[in-house]
Amino acid sequence: MRVERLELKNFRNYAYQSIEFGDSINILYGENAQGKTNVLEALYITATGKSQRTSNYQEMVRTGCEGFEISLRAVSGERISQVDIRYSREKGKYAEVNGIRRDRISDILGTLNMIFFSPETLDIVKGSPQQRRKFLDILLCQVSKNYLYSLQQYNQLVKNKSLALKKGRNERKYDEIIPIWNANMAKHGGRIAYIRDRTIKRLNQYMKEEIRRISRQREESDLIYRTFTDCINDADEAYYAEKLEIRMREGMNKEKELGQCLYGPHRDDVEILLNGMNSRHYCSQGQQRSLALALVLSELKWIEEIRGDTPVLLLDDVMSELDQSRQEYLMKGLSGIQTIITTTDDHIMGHGLFEKADRYRVISGTVTRMI
Ligand SMILES: Nc1ncnc2c1ncn2[C@@H]1O[C@H](COP(=O)(O)OP(=O)(O)OP(=O)(O)O)[C@@H](O)[C@H]1O
Ligand SMILES: [Mg+2]
Structure with missing residues (x-):
């Protein structure tokens, strides 16, 4: 384009x-x-x-x-x-x-x-999980209408449920409405997790090539998706939806106690490893920047692949x-x-x-x- x-x-x-x-x-x-x-x-x-x-x-x-x-x-x-x-x-x-x-x-x-790359993107490796989720969301919303729709629905549900959890038990219909929200959160959250998992696996392959190139074959990177459950091979949307629903059901009392939504893709992170070590804590500033650059170039290639x-x-x-x-x-x-x-x-x-x-x-x- x-x-x-x-x-x-x-x-x-x-x-x-x-x-x-x-x-x-x-x-x-x-x-x-x-x-x-x-x-x-x-x-x-x-x-x-x-x-x-x-x-x-x-x-x-x-x-x-x-x-x-x-x-x-x-x-x-x-x-x-x-x-x-x-x-x-x-x-x-x-x-x-x-x-x-x-x-x-x-x-x-x-x-x-379009991909926007600024000094803040260079800090993505050492930044917060929220920054890495934002990176993924911006990328995925541009290429997948399903993702965008589920993300909008899911975020709204998290907002509503968080409010209800904060207000506490005295809130009317509290115990009836939360399971309904949970079912919807599981549906949309399951889709989000599934798409993120597949995307990160592909980005990981591209990023490995970039890191080998920039380090002259000396370094090896890994991107690992961390979500509410294990990312097994062949997992589909239904797998993630089911796992999320179970997590929320089992953790209901804890969520009520803390007044927060504790489980779901709004808590996700992407771990970035260099030579098997967590780059957030272990890498030099220069290595972190190389990883961020490699990530952006991988993003470019991934969009090219998906969109042609x-x-x-x-x-x-x-x-x-x-x-x-x-x-x-x-x-x-x-x-x-x-x-x-x-x-x-x-x-x-x-x-x-x-x-x-x-x-x-x-x-x-x-x-x-x-x-
Ligand atoms: N709504 C607005 N109406 C008029 N001027 C605005 C408005 N919003 C921002 N500006 C002006 O735009 C200018 C900033 O533009 P911009 O951020 O593009 O600068 P820049 O050239 O990128 O600078 P830098 O090199 O510092 O990043 C400022 O002078 C600011 O006052
Ligand atoms: Mg500027």
Whole structure:
């Protein structure tokens, strides 16, 4: 997939801006607070319906304006996709794909595929389980409508049940409603666990290759899915659903006592091992970053495999966080993938790796192509 053209109206610090992107590497260069990340944010919204930094659309409306508009034209092979997103305080969110209105913003998922990579992604290995779950959810929601649906249902159920558990026994219908919620949680949670397990197994294979490459065959990685039950081979959705229901039934008193939902994929983690050791505690900073890089490149390959098309990679301020050899490793992994990079560093601009890149200068809400 290639992004051809992005148009912004009253989005963040942009009054009006149109940008035509090149097919391979695009560098947005400028000082701090000029609007580089805002461009990536707008691109990302057209693929996921969500901003990577806020859940509040109003925050993205240019100060003093009524609402914003983002239009994007992308191509993959012969297919052209036009995504239009509008928002105003009065009318709320509005999305169109190829001129056809979508009921909800999340319905645009699956039209475009983008991966957002920032210094926070580099911290995924040492970060919290929540960060790793978020990584998986963003990836899976882009490629699976079933996953997205089950995740939305499941999260709502966790919210309702947590509230009821917190309020305690005196809550009306408490004992009747929880088993009903549990049955639904088991159904959706079972599906989530099943899809996560299959995905992690595949990512694991890709990641092993990447780690061998980056460490010159010296190191071996493993991704292990940790959920509410053992991940046996051939397990299907029903297996996970049954296990989850049993866990919740047996642990009901404990959940009531603590006032929390204790079992299910909202507590999952992905263990990342290097040479058999937990990388969160055992690896050097550099090794952790290599693992994060390898994970992102594995994600790229996995999306390519599932969708039969390459995603667009958005790199926000990442290059200057990487040393020379990791920069080279990353760029070598990206041939044939359209990449949009932001940087404040003019050394990056002059780097041999980026000789053929398309360059743009960003100054206070204006993007100009550099010749
Ligand atoms: N709703 C808004 N209306 C107007 N301006 C906004 C709005 N939201 C953010 N901004 C402005 O956008 C600018 C920040 O843009 P952005 O985050 O894209 O900067 P950047 O170029 O990526 O900088 P850095 O290099 O520091 O990451 C800030 O000046 C901020 O005040
Ligand atoms: Mg920025």
